[in-house]
Amino acid sequence: AGYAPNRDAMLRVVRKHRAAADQIDAGLIPEGLLQAAKSAWDEAVALGEEHGYRNAQATVLAPTGTIGLMMDCDTTGIEPDLALVKTKKLVGGGTMQIVNQTVPRALAKLGYSAEQVQGVTAYIGEHNTVVGAPFVKEEHFPVFDCSMGERAIHYMGHVKMMAAAQPFISGAISKTVNMPEQVTVEEVEQLYIEGWRLGLKAVAIYRDNCKVAQPLSADKKKAKPGEPLVDLPGQPVRRRLPQNRPARTVSFTVGEAEGYITAGEYPGDGIGEIFLKVSKQGSTLSGVMDAFAIAVSLGLQYGVPLEAFAQKFVNMRFEPSGITNDPDIRFASSIVDYVFRRLALEYLPPDKRSGLGVQSIEERKEYASGRARATEDGSDGLDESSQPRLINLSDVPVSEKPGARILDAPLCYACGSQMQPAGSCYVCTSCGSTSGCS
Numbered sequence: 029a030g031y032a033p034n035r036d037a038m039l040r041v042v043r044k045h046r047a048a049a050d051q052i053d054a055g056l057i058p059e060g061l062l063q064a065a066k067s068a069w070d071e072a073v074a075l076g077e078e079h080g081y082r083n084a085q086a087t088v089l090a091p092t093g094t095i096g097l098m099m100d101c102d103t104t105g106i107e108p109d110l111a112l113v114k115t116k117k118l119v120g121g122g123t124m125q126i127v128n129q130t131v132p133r134a135l136a137k138l139g140y141s142a143e144q145v146q147g148v149t150a151y152i153g154e155h156n157t158v159v160g161a162p163f164v165k166e167e168h169f170p171v172f173d174c175s176m177g178e179r180a181i182h183y184m185g186h187v188k189m190m191a192a193a194q195p196f197i198s199g200a201i202s203k204t205v206n207m208p209e210q211v212t213v214e215e216v217e218q219l220y221i222e223g224w225r226l227g228l229k230a231v232a233i234y235r236d237n238c239k240v241a242q243p244l245s246a247d248k249k250k251a252k253p254g255e256p257l258v259d260l261p262g263q264p265v266r267r268r269l270p271q272n273r274p275a276r277t278v279s280f281t282v283g284e285a286e287g288y289i290t291a292g293e294y295p296g297d298g299i300g301e302i303f304l305k306v307s308k309q310g311s312t313l314s315g316v317m318d319a320f321a322i323a324v325s326l327g328l329q330y331g332v333p334l335e336a337f338a339q340k341f342v343n344m345r346f347e348p349s350g351i352t353n354d355p356d357i358r359f360a361s362s363i364v365d366y367v368f369r370r371l372a373l374e375y376l377p378p379d380k381r382s383g384l385g386v387q388s389i390e391e392r393k394e395y396a397s398g399r400a401r402a403t404e405d406g407s408d409g410l411d412e413s414s415q416p417r418l419i420n421l422s423d424v425p426v427s428e429k430p431g432a433r434i435l436d437a438p439l440c441y442a443c444g445s446q447m448q449p450a451g452s453c454y455v456c457t458s459c460g461s462t463s464g465c466s
Contacts, residue, residue, distance in 0.1 A: 031080065038081045041198045042072050045086060048196060085199030102130045106193055106203050108186075110175045113156040127153060131172065138168055175206040176236060183207045183219060183233075191226035200230035209236045264330045269293075269300045278370055282360045283350030285313070289367055291374065292325075299334055299375050301325035306363060317363070334371060335380050341368040342384050345438055356388045359454075361438035385449065 046069035054062055072086070089106055096103070103109050114126040131152060135145045144163040151161040158164050158172045159179060173179045175186075186205040193201065205219065216233065223231040269292055277290045287306035294300045302324055304317040324337060345361040352360050356373055360366035372386045381387065387395070438447055438454060447454035455462045 035080055038198075039073070039076050042069070042076050042081075042086055044196055045069055045198075046073050087197050088199035089193070089197060089201040089203065100129070102128045106189065106201060108173070108175050108181055110206070111156055111177045112152050112158070112172060112174060134171055135164075138171070140164075180206070180208065183211075184222065187219060187223050187226065187228070187231070190223075190228055190231075194226070194228055197229075201228070202230075203232065205231060205233045207233055207235045209238075211235055266326075266329050267294075267300070267331070268329060270295065273300070276374065278374075280366060280370070281353040282363050282366050283348040285348040285363060287317075287363065289370060291371065299371065300328055302328075302367075302371070304363075304367065320364070334375055338368045338372045338376065338384055338386070341365065342372070342386065343438065349438070359438070365438075 046066075049062075049066045049069050052062060052065070109128055112128045112131060116124050116126055132145050132149055135148055136142075140148065140163060148158065148161045148164055152158060155161075157178045158169055169179060173181050175181060183205050186203070190201050190203060207216070207219070216235075219233065220231055273292050273295060275290055275292045277288055279288050280286070285307055287304060290303040290305075291299050292301040292303075302321050304321040305314070306317045307313050327337065328334065341364045343361055344364045346364075348363060349361050349365070350359065352358060352366055354366070354370065357366060357369045360369065369386050372381050372384060373388055376386075378387075378391065447456045450462070453462060
């Protein structure tokens with residue numbers, strides 16, 4: 029419906045492209061390429077006048093960040109350089125520094141000697157600015173202004189440069205307008221209004237340090253004088269164990285598999301690593317358990333609580349599984365299930381273990397005797413200091429009910445049916461077998 033009002037405007041845009049081709053310096057490119065460009069735009073104008081154009085774009089300025097880096101360009105697209113020395117975070121980890129290679133050429137163009145150029149570039153490499161560099165005249169500072177840093181181009185300068193190029197492009201310009209960290213909401217609003225007033229098809233902005241980890245930066249964030257350095261939120265910190273640390277070792281049997289759990293501890297501050305030795309050395313199971321133990325140890329040292337591991341791995345089912353030699357854990361649905369039940373008993377308080385269904389034999393006996401006394405005299409049978417806390421599930425919000433115990437119930441080792449929770453253990457409703465503790 030809007031074709032007719034837009035017909036002449038769209039043709040005018042295409043004719044501007046054709047006229048721009050005539051302005052290309054013939055000495056800069058091969059003659060055949062220049063003629064092909066002019067012929068292509070002649071054809072574009074002719075076909076447009078005959079058939080018209082759909083709602084389409086003839087030209088845009090595309091994002092060229094990665095392409096620019098591969099081509100060793102100092103700037104990308106219609107962009108000023110981000111900084112004279114940029115720090116880029118790599119996808120696979122680590123960082124790389126990108127130094128502007130045009131600086132020496134600019135200094136030479138301004139009349140500085142080779143020795144002076146070398147001194148200035150060395151200063152820039154260390155301080156990322158020409159301010160304070162030896163030999164550089166103050167009137168030459170603006171030549172080296174960038175998007176970020178001590179002498180940053182004002183963000184409205186970005187908008188005006190885009191506006192100068194927009195009439196020659198039928199689509200939008202893929203360019204980020206860099207704004208300083210202290211910019212206000214109102215200033216962002218005015219930027220968008222100015223972009224609209226100048227006829228831009230699109231505006232994208234980025235406020236410095238608005239993300240915890242940004243791919244490109246002018247410098248690492250520095251603390252103010254007298255302000256202590258702190259880790260940015262979201263940056264994990266590994267707390268390594270001391271060279272000499274206490275440890276607990278537990279031997280176990282799950283089904284026909286035998287092994288050892290060794291838990292290394294921070295002195296007086298809980299578990300920090302585990303080692304698992306299972307079956308014969310060199311077997312697949314042994315190798316998998318070694319790798320699993322390393323992964324869990326790293327998680328513990330980076331701050332993952334043991335309770336989180338236990339919630340994920342208790343009731344995990346795979347072979348080998350079965351009866352154990354541990355009086356507190358008579359049946360395990362897998363070695364991983366046993367390991368985290370045992371670690372929970374060793375390192376987690378009773379209130380955190382209750383939701384996991386992990387209790388020692390003494391706790392189960394105390395619970396059973398309390399229930400027996402309650403049947404006899406009508407009371408709960410337990411003093412307030414020692415009774416496991418009895419909860420009426422009808423009073424508990426749905427999100428807090430331990431439904432995971434039902435979902436994670438093991439399969440019966442006798443008939444293969446799924447077992448049901450019975451107290452702190454499990455019972456098979458098909459054949460009557462129990463998990464060995466009730």
